[in-house]
Amino acid sequence: MALLTPEDLENLSMQLEENDEMAKRITGLDIKGICSALYGTEPGSEKVAIIPITAGNGIISTFTSSLLFIVQYFGFEGFVTEHPDVTGYYEAVSEGADIIMMADDHIFTAHNLRNEKIVSNHVATGVIYADIASRFQEAKSKDILVIGLGRVGYAGACHLVNKGFNVYACDPNKEFLQKAVDELGIKPYCSDDRKKFSMVFEATPNANTISEGMIEERCLVSTPGIPCGLPPEIGQKYHVDLVMEPLAIGVASMLYSVI
Numbered sequence: 012m013a014l015l016t017p018e019d020l021e022n023l024s025m026q027l028e029e030n031d032e033m034a035k036r037i038t039g040l041d042i043k044g045i046c047s048a049l050y051g052t053e054p055g056s057e058k059v060a061i062i063p064i065t066a067g068n069g070i071i072s073t074f075t076s077s078l079l080f081i082v083q084y085f086g087f088e089g090f091v092t093e094h095p096d097v098t099g100y101y102e103a104v105s106e107g108a109d110i111i112m113m114a115d116d117h118i119f120t121a122h123n124l125r126n127e128k129i130v131s132n133h134v135a136t137g138v139i140y141a142d143i144a145s146r147f148q149e150a151k152s153k154d155i156l157v158i159g160l161g162r163v164g165y166a167g168a169c170h171l172v173n174k175g176f177n178v179y180a181c182d183p184n185k186e187f188l189q190k191a192v193d194e195l196g197i198k199p200y201c202s203d204d205r206k207k208f209s210m211v212f213e214a215t216p217n218a219n220t221i222s223e224g225m226i227e228e229r230c231l232v233s234t235p236g237i238p239c240g241l242p243p244e245i246g247q248k249y250h251v252d253l254v255m256e257p258l259a260i261g262v263a264s265m266l267y268s269v270i
């Protein structure tokens with residue numbers, strides 16, 4: 012898994028506004044609107060505690076402060092605990108936190124202590140990026156391409172199937188692909204198909220996963236994957252609308268999904 016670096020989180024405030032503008036232009040809704048529509052929830056007076064975690068590669072200097080900024084942007088009250096790890100957890104609960112957010116190198120969770128809902132960033136991110144792709148107002152059909160069927164891609168593919176889209180998917184891992192065929196009924200996508208898509212949900216940790224043969228002119232690519240799967244020259248040549256940022260949209264989805 013690609014780990015976030017402080018550079019990814021620079022200019023967060025500007026990025027949050029740009030995300031909303033982009034989302035509105037593509038779907039007619041801003042990120043809050045998409046989250047409310049997805050989960051049928053609105054923030055109330057939930058207090059979110061963010062706990063720094065030292066395990067594995069340890070603290071990423073801007074991770075928890077960026078999370079706090081995002082939590083507040085989406086209408087929640089939040090605080091970062093003074094201490095990390097178990098001491099931070101004790102502090103969070105003692106201070107009356109309703110929702111706990113924390114991440115080690117493997118999993119990033121939001122847990123609502125009041126209603127017992129818990130979500131991973133993988134699932135919440137997959138669902139919202141897939142949902143954004145599916146809301147593309149200029150889409151020519153209900154055909155949608157999912158690239159990558161790991162934890163993020165699978166969750167997004169599942170959401171799209173449940174939403175009634177014709178989901179095509181590819182993954183170099185044959186077992187992942189077969190699982191999605193068997194459990195979700197997706198159609199395996201093969202580049203020999205010569206089929207082009209106006210909606211693409213990309214969920215891989217790799218660059219250059221999107222090639223010219225896959226996409227229509229003026230398509231939408233929605234991707235949380237770092238690095239971006241869309242080569243810039245293909246994006247320009249095909250006038251692709253691109254939704255991609257490292258953290259905030261997935262975090263909004265996590266929060267709205269547990270309230």
Ligand code: 2YG
Pocket residue numbers: 012013014015016062063064065066069070071072074075114115116117119132136235257258261
């Ligand atoms: O508390 C800390 O500062 C660290 N233990 C945080 C570690 C986070 C590691 N995870 C990532 O960098 C991301 N892959 C998770 C969020 C990505 C959103 N797409």
Ligand code: MG
Pocket residue numbers: 213214215216217218220234236237238239240
């Ligand atoms: Mg990628």
